[in-house]
Amino acid sequence: MPKYKVTGGQDGTSGVTIDKKWYAPGETIEAVATKVRWLVEQNYLAAIGKAPAKVAAAPAPEETE
DSSP states (O other), X not given: XXXXXXXXXXXXXXXXXXXXEEEOTTOEEEOOHHHHHHHHHTTSEEEESSOOOOOOOOOOOOXXX
């Protein structure tokens, strides 16, 4: 399972509850990526270790004259 650090959200003081357990900012946790995706997207968790998967860039539109 991937590891994450609890960041505390925008104010830096918010903890998270995962599987009925509360984690404080600064703690490291292991969790299934699909369960915590929204917490990562909202900056409550930050992935530790491996770099996040890169999304392929969309091709540039062709210029017309």
